[in-house]
Amino acid sequence: MADIGYLALVLALAVSLYSTAGFLLGARSGNQRLLESAKGGILAIAILVNVSSFILIYFLVTSDFSIKYVFQYTSINLPTFYKFAAFWAGNAGSLLLWMWILSIFTALVAFSRQHRDDRSLPYVNVVLLINSIFFLFLLVFLANPFERTGIYPVPTEGNGLNPLLQNPGMVFHPVTLYLGYVGFAVPFAFAMAALIVRNADDQWIKVTRRWSVVAWMFLTLGNLYGGQWAYVELGWGGYWGWDPVENASFIPWLTGTAFIHSVMIQERKDMLKTWNMVLIIVTYLLTIFGTFLVRSGVLTSVHAFGNSSLGTMFLVFLGLMTAASLYLMLDRSSLLREGREFESYISRESSFLLNNLLLVGSAFAVFWGTIFPLVSEAVRGVKVTVSVPFFNQVNAPILLAMMFVMGVCPLIAWQRSSLKNLRNNFLWPMVLAVLFGIVLYVLLPVKRFIPIFALAVNFFVLVTIVAEFVRGTLVRRRMTGEGIPTAFWRLVTRNRRRYGGYLVHLGIVIMAFGIIASHAYKLETVRTVEAGETITIGDYTLGFNGLRQRPEGENTVVYADMPVTKNGNYVGNVMPEKIFYATWDQPSTEVGLMGGLKEDLYVILSTWDKEGTEATFKVNVNPLVSWIWIGGYLLVIGTIFAVWPGRGSQLGPKYTREVSHHG
Template identity: 45%
Template structure:
């Protein structure tokens, strides 16, 4: 089967090269059939990549250990879902996943935009072709998943930490996000190459950008939950370079999703939007580079990596190309519209953008500095948690506040009296919340208190927005309250979907503040019958059990949990010993309280031969709001994404029908 996989990847490389060269020639010379042919090549590249993917998945399912990649990442005892997810468990497979998602996005984006922006698509095709060439070249010539070896009786197995349900979904969502950012980038570059810098590239990519941004957000949240459950250190985000790699493009894309509204509403920030789209895409490439080149562990492993230098070259090409195109088209991108007041909605969106980009670049600096230091000075440096936490507070807290302010400030300009009127209630609710929290003892953490106060302000503004909108609609139409509420959202999906997303970010902020600023921790070595207390809980170590799992021996310490004199049942924490992989993993015990959102989190750090266990126990208030925020985030994104028939008709009139009418008249 390896021959078919290799052949399919070579076909993808050939097709993408054709899309790049023939597509570029067709756009330059204005040749219709050549342009359609290049577009077909891009569509067909998805099919050939899918064939390669099916071959590799079949290799895993059939335990084909003659494939070096399968032998290195799977075993006969590995459960089927993990055999499939082992597909992206290593470098070659994850690059193939990148390519599959890229060709799928390319085919769909080009196909759906073929009518409304056909003169743009002609230029978009070679750009997407060029990106596909980069990845298919890596898979064909540098790091193939179809290298063969003499078949072994069994494989090496999959890293135990990847044998987790969240690891089945997390990389897929992350790549849907990373790669999806190639679509707005390609359309932006297509617009610059063609010199058609009107709004069509934005209209054509609006949904693709939200899809990619949502997927990237969900991917990070799934990764955080995986780290929380699987890594077993008691947290969910460690500012690890690999984690930062996904956060940076998400922040840049968030800034873009806000600033593009200013272009749509006021025709401003055209240059800035193209810069943000390019930044988001280049950061997604940088993220893949960080996770796949070995550069994070050491600059030396980067130089020994098979793909590292290629990837760095790819990033340099993308950056140079973007900067050159933006520079060349600057005169066409400039507009006459100007910011009229520093107190206006567009101004608050601009402040939001500056904070998001500042946070993004700060994280980039913290991530890149250790690599640069090792490369230039030969010294290893560590940029630790305090650096990131400091800047998260400096930039993150004002961002939180702006989420509440922005939507309520008028476009163009707002008076002080108007602002006071609009913000009186939210400010009063926020201050009252802050005062109550101080009385409840939340003043022990000033950043936590500020985060909660700002969160209350934002939630109050969002709530008032829904109430005001529904009331105004009822007054105008006489509809019943639920009908008015539903139609208010249905007729303004991006606006109200955005509010729901804002609510999810507030939930996230509350969860992060609660679980990090107000958590409790205790640790100790316990013998059977011994107890320890933390955050109102008392845990008594009952016994140690051992059982055989699907592909590991599971050792668990059982603890009785009591709070306020009543029993809450038991919690188990321990270790899994994987025989094939010859590795041991930490398996934490978590008891969630659905009413308060609090977690009791137990780690069995060390299980001793005499039956004693060294435990570390955390109580994490409100941590479950973080996971719940993911559901709200998806709901808000779906509302914003859902097609609006009236808007679609309007765009069809603008871009398709009048053109057809005009052709018929001529």
């Protein structure tokens, strides 16, 4: 059976090569049969890779330890859910997951009716197939997931899955992240194909709008799941550690965000053509680079990289794709001549430019910080570390400015903004935000200027978004004479793209509240207590009555059952745990979490002594953390609302002074 899985991959590689050639030759000679055959090849690849993936799942779930991958990452008693999730616990499986998604996406693109008459389609397929060839090459020659252990007799137990990965967050994180990563390959492919066939218009942007936005949504979700996992599983009280691995997925998120915004300027104004090309190329390359960072081991140790042919292959591929896309862009630069339509310095258009500048600047800051240790080692020969303080200090001002632009951008006038426009749209949000800041200053116990300023900026954005909905409804009512509920309903459903976008903004604002508050106002204490003593933090008092122990399958769980009172009222129990595994050396930490809308009580059992009658706990009160997840859900809802096909999801009209032709 393992041979079949491997055979499927080999066959898929061969077909990828065939189809690439088929599309290239077919498109050049206009041979319809050849094109159809190559297209059939894409379907064949999808089928083959699916079969291969399901075979791996079958091995994982049935615990066939003759397969090295299964042996390395699972054990007999692992819950089936995690046996399945072990699919992407290692390199080979992760690459297969990537390929799995890519093969399905490629088939969706190739067989979509929407693109049937797109003459660049063969080249789109070629670009996607080149990615397939690369990943299949890795799977076939360097990271075969179906490799056998070669141990006889077949082992009866595997190494087991790293307990840290045994968490729902870690199950969804890689899948959503890869859906986002691979999703961005599609607009990239269309962009390259447009250059190849010398299509100068914004066709590639229009047809890939949904792909880009949905890929962006998955990338966001991937980052969020990663954060959620870190929060409940790593047990240090935070959700984002600016780890290189996290950065690797955050950087393309930033450039991807810039991309989905700046294309709107091209859609409306035929501007920024070159810039949009650059953004999609960079975003795509960063998704590959991110995978490279995580999969090659270059970050954990430079030496590990030296031995990893996987890393080298990634670098070679990155280099080739960079060279090819840059060559295409420069060679066709005459196609990307800009329509020049700028009316003034302060306008919607210029605020888009500012938003792009800040997003890309932030992406650069994160990228620079991530690679700086390597730079330092190369230049000075001294190892340095770039971690949380650096990223927080550098990115906080940039991203705060970004939030501000997010409030301004949707409200500012197109073409030219007058003083009147600025006053009408921004006076009240400004006033309310200042008031909000003052109220916070009076109410909050910790009177620090910066977080209050940040929260006030955030509140400003919130007000502008709400104002958009309110004023939009009123204007619609005035224009059509509809009642308020009808006007509101039609307003949002007939312009789903726009108001879905605002919902996404709202989600981001809610997340930002959570991020700012949980950074600036968290309480933290480390206490060693004996049975019978209590720990007090903020409004909470936790009782400690000694540790207990219970078996959980083959594992042993040590836990404290701690009654919690808040302002004297009993509110429930928290149960921080340490889990000792039969198949793993390090115990893992299970956070005792009592979550609420206002704050999370977050308890970690650290160490203990004297038969468990004395223990050390780390206790945090993290304000508004749940807002981050709520914002994330809102973001997903907003995205789906915006891109769901049908009336209202289309693009807004072009505003241009030239007489434009629609259709």
